[in-house]
Every structure is written in structure tokens, then in C-alpha cells.
Amino acid sequence: MARGHQKIQSQQKAQKKAEAAKKAQGCDQKSAAQKALHHKCTVCMVSVLLIVVFIILKLLLVKLHVLLIIFLKGY
Numbered sequence: 655m656a657r658g659h660q661k662i663q664s665q666q667k668a669q670k671k672a673e674a675a676k677k678a679q680g681c682d683q684k685s686a687a688q689k690a691l692h693h694k695c696t697v698c699m700v701s702v703l704l705i706v707v708f709i710i711l712k713l714l715l716v717k718l719h720v721l722l723i724i725f726l727k728g729y
Contacts, residue, residue, distance in 0.1 A: 691704045
């Protein structure tokens with residue numbers, strides 16, 4: 655087992671190695687954000703940007719509201 659100065663050196667070496675591994679990994683938050691933007695359809699297995707899915711859902715919601723208003727005005 656390492657003692658004294660040798661122990662400190664081994665701790666510093668391990669710390670430098672961990673920092674190098676962290677730098678080699680890159681920007682983890684950026685890659686995680688990119689992965690989060692993609693959605694895979696469970697039916698056809700097509701990978702779609704989540705932004706596109708939100709835009710489509712928003713358009714469908716607006717269309718649904720318009721149809722609901724037209725339906726309610728008829729009564």
C-alpha cells in the first residue's frame with residue numbers, strides 16, 4: 655500500500671486521468687440535448703425531430719379548437 659508522497663502522487667495521477675477522460679467525453683449536456691430532440695415513432699420506427707412533432711400537434715390542436723367553435727355555434 656502506498657504511503658506518504660507516493661500516495662499523494664497516485665491520487666494526483668488518478669485525478670489527471672479522470673479529468674482527461676472527462677474532456678475526451680466532450681460536452682455531455684449538448685449531446686444529451688441533441689438526443690432528446692429526436693423522437694422515434696413506435697408504429698413506423700421513423701426518427702423525427704421533436705420540434706416537428708410539437709408543431710404538428712399545435713396545428714392539430716388549433717384545427718380541433720376551430721372545429722369545436724364551429725360545432726358549438728351551430729347549437
